[in-house]
Amino acid sequence: MLNRVVEPGDEAGGRWVHRTGAVAAVRRLGEHGPPPPGLTARRWAGYRARAERADPARDLTAAHEAGVRFVRPGTAEWPAQLDDLGDGRPIGLWVRGRPGLRTWALRSVAVVGARACTGYGAHMATALAAGLAERGWVVVSGGAYGIDGAAHRGALAAGGATIAVLACGVDRPYPRGHTQLINRIAEQGLVIAELGPGEHPTPSRFLVRNRVIAALTRGTVVVEAAHRSGSLVTARAAQRLGRFTMGVPGPATSPLSAGVHELLRAEAELVTDAAEVVELVGAIGELAPERHGPVVPRDLLDPDTLRVLDALPARTALPADAVARAAGTTQDDAVARLYELRSLGHVERLGDGWQLTRQATTSGQERRNRP
Template sequence: MTGVLAERAVAGGSPEATSTRSSAGTTDSTVTPRDASTGISIDASTSTSITSAVGADTSTATGIGAHPAIGIAIGTGTGTAIGTAIGIGTGTAIGTGTAIGTGTGVGIGTGVGIGVGIGVDTATAAGIGVGADISMRTQPQSTQTKPHPTQTQPEIQTQQEHQRQTQSQTQTRTRTRTRTQTRTRTQTRTQTEAEARAALMRAADVGDPIMGRLVMQYGAPTAVEAIRARALPAEFAAQEAQRAREAQQDRAPDLAARLNAWHARLAAANPAADLEAGEKSGARLIIPGSPEWPTQLDQLGAGRPLGLWLHGTADLRFSCLKSVAVVGARAATSYGTHIAAEFGVGLSESGWTVVSGGAYGVDGAAHRGALAGDSPTVVVLACGVDICYPAGHDTLFAAARGQGVVVSECPPGVHPTRARFLIRNRLIAALSRGTVVVEAALRSGALNTVAHALSLNRHLGAVPGPITSNMSAGCHKLLRERKAVCVTSPEEMIDLVGVIGDDLAPQTRAPAVPRDKLNETTRKVLDAIPSRGGAGPASIAVVAGVSLDTALSALGGLAAAGYIERTTNGWRLHKQAASYRKAPDSAILEPPPTPELDPTDDPPFPDDDFRP
């Protein structure tokens, strides 16, 4: 097959070189422009292929290579333009020029032309098809290989499908690699943040507001570096001094002394060892930003804990979404422990988590009641999660780890102090939606939890007790000052802290008696009937203030209902059978002796209620 290729270029500038070589009946003409060129290429071939439509192709082509750029345009009736073409020929193409240009070509042909020579054309083409469908489309530059003209349609589809799968696999591997790198960087930052906060938990006291503000403003790693260098930021020191002046404190905090104490504790801390020991014992450290971190703790502001050590199976964040804090006296009465256990059982069976401090008295009773249900319980300690305090609750804490979680902001191995108990109470109030005080004296640690709950705008309930009990004096004071709502059952507490309309407590009503269903006239007639002796209809009508016919009608209905009975002396109320308490089985009761009647005594009247 012999092909003829002719190309004419009109350049924006003068060409640098023009070369023409011929070999074996093949003519190769190369024009090398200095700038972009606009050309018209016409390709004719004697191939035996037949095309059913005539198409026009407008393309912008750039060819780079050691051989001339040959553009072959195929027009289809559907308006599809193919801008990338590869020509394969049997002849030898000889050219010394390099063509770099941008041209506009129009190809008109009756088939697919196979040129003599090798040419590569990469183009961005817009084609206009003439046929049943006329469309315009811009085809982006692509590196996909154009199917060979001799390939069948199934082979072309298979090749395109393989290319799409290859691209999809490449994109998937790229996304996976990106996610893995991002996850690795995030884990590294999280590990660094966790170690820094674990070190600061050793350096500062629990709930230290100055340390809290330092970490909130500069971050935990920066705070660790500043403490090790014994140099707090000057801006931070100035802010603390200004805050002390605005609060009108008699004595401003000594930052230098506190910094020295932090430095000494930090030097002895080993956060990596704490994390490793906690992991071996089953405990875990969560910090702000962790998936398990309860966001309601952020309301504590500078008093927010630096981190929390957890030991248990329950998720702390999900457990605290529906939670109630049950607090009270350690030296609780039997009444207080009974009520606390009832609240624990009722809340747990209703799907609410019980939060408490794990102490003797009300706390322990509430936890035991919660464990009797299906919901988790949260034990907030004032010591490390590996320390059992009080020691008598080791079994209770073990059960809480299996069904709930034990929480502490103290590092492992730290023992409780009086100050830590009071600071711990803010976590109990912040983790729950509301707090209920079962029993509390006027000077009680439970009232400290109440103060934190009120400062956080949490719901507060109090259970009333005997007015003679000193252990209920604190609850009565809260109720009298209207700081708390009176609650007497778990349902009422859920109504207080739950969702409006969904967690309503059932309304209590007085028991209904059959007499309540009588109308007003019938009740008047019933009230006029004597309980002893008897009375006629006329006298009953006068006493009731109704007519005789109305009285007779009402008497018939009352008699049919069993309210009254008729005697020889008239109508009277129906006597109810006397009920006596059953005597214990061990008691041997002799029947009472029957009194002998004196024949000289007068017999009783028929209307008297004579009982021997």
């Protein structure tokens, strides 16, 4: 009943229900008299009008026929992290799918972003979600076109777990073009929503839905987002709730990455793959591998030998005494190191002089080109 009466995100209604209790709140809706403390007459009249039209028995029958269950706060399947939303906590959730919501939510990450994403964004979302799924993390998103759909597909392709949080009834897949995808998620994972069976989405419902995605997960990754993207609402909600907030950088000239870049400037964490995400949201010791460029033969030389090698010009030969002066060492030391370098293929002897081999010239150019 209350799920039909109190709109998602209605903190005034949530505060009243939490303080009064569900049974007492339903009983109060059927009584005459002034509105309860904290509720205006207009809001109270709206609640009572909705209560008159509500039919909980019909909702439960429709849910049962669609393989849907209703999960409420205080039960074993309720994810306790949703309580962080305070008075904005959902009255309950309609859940479609066999796995336990509470267990899956404990190890989950949200991957969200633009609907009209680029090929780069879709690729990154798919790769991130697949990598997270392979590491045993549940990927949560909103089931929409673009980044959301790519994230769900990436997790499913990796044989992993994914949850779609809808802004409509779980028995009414939206967008319709994702009906097959959402049905597949329900078969392999979970589809959840605050709204009852048959409810349709509205722009405001998409925005308040995002707070559930943020609260349900350990962290939120934004792949692509313009300045006014709804996915930034999810990221900001995650920040307010103390969750990890991450962004995937894109081209500086891309409007679809402008919102992400602004998010990164506001203390979000920059991530480029699943390993970096897990390093933030995972347990102690789940570290991403160190990043470094390719190792070239010159990198294996000790500093004194490298100084002798660097003393040789690119295209001419030098006698050993000239090499010693340029390297700042003795002639005997320079000669010993030149023979060592010759055995390694870096230099060759030409009469009384020494010169670089082609291998050393190429390696030196690569080394100088590196920042």
